[in-house]
Amino acid sequence: MKLSEAFETFYNEKEKALKVYNCKQLENYKLTWNNRKSSFGLAYFSKPEIQLSRPLTLTHSTEHVTDTIRHEIAHVIAFFIYGDRGHGKYWKEVLLKLGNKEANRTGKAEVLLDRKWTLVYLDERNQLIKISMHSRKLKNLSSRYIKNNKKTLGRLYLVLTKDFKLYEANKLNISNINLYQD
Ligand SMILES: [Zn+2]
Numbered sequence: 001m002k003l004s005e006a007f008e009t010f011y012n013e014k015e016k017a018l019k020v021y022n023c024k025q026l027e028n029y030k031l032t033w034n035n036r037k038s039s040f041g042l043a044y045f046s047k048p049e050i051q052l053s054r055p056l057t058l059t060h061s062t063e064h065v066t067d068t069i070r071h072e073i074a075h076v077i078a079f080f081i082y083g084d085r086g087h088g089k090y091w092k093e094v095l096l097k098l099g100n101k102e103a104n105r106t107g108k109a110e111v112l113l114d115r116k117w118t119l120v121y122l123d124e125r126n127q128l129i130k131i132s133m134h135s136r137k138l139k140n141l142s143s144r145y146i147k148n149n150k151k152t153l154g155r156l157y158l159v160l161t162k163d164f165k166l167y168e169a170n171k172l173n174i175s176n177i178n179l180y181q182d
Pocket of ligand 1 (some may be wrong): 071075086087
């Protein structure tokens, strides 16, 4: 998403939130940028500032960025109205009211996204089963297997997370995915 569009979205979402919540402090909040890649968004309580990662904003969809903006706005409201600092009950309640569909992906906004690789198991029917996500390539995969599941031996691969997402959405066929195993 373009930064200018993210700005616009931030102010729109803030206006919408202020219609639902009478949160004086939120009125002063502005959007600023950082260059982090390990976290997408950050809400300060000590100064009226929500920060987004410039590189992650530029490389993610409008929907994803909007979700992150609401996630951070919900932190501000949950803190100033309910004294809730983390991803607690009030934060979740606020987030759902602001329009996010799920409030349970708590790590989504803050910790994320450098997990370039997805570890998968290629099952007997040649389907990819997701095991976990990683920021670095795993080594010696050909001799590894999932604990208590020896049939995964030799059938563990890394795929690019972005490819795996397309595969999950039926937009990319397995024959067009690079499977890495070394
Ligand atoms: Zn959060």
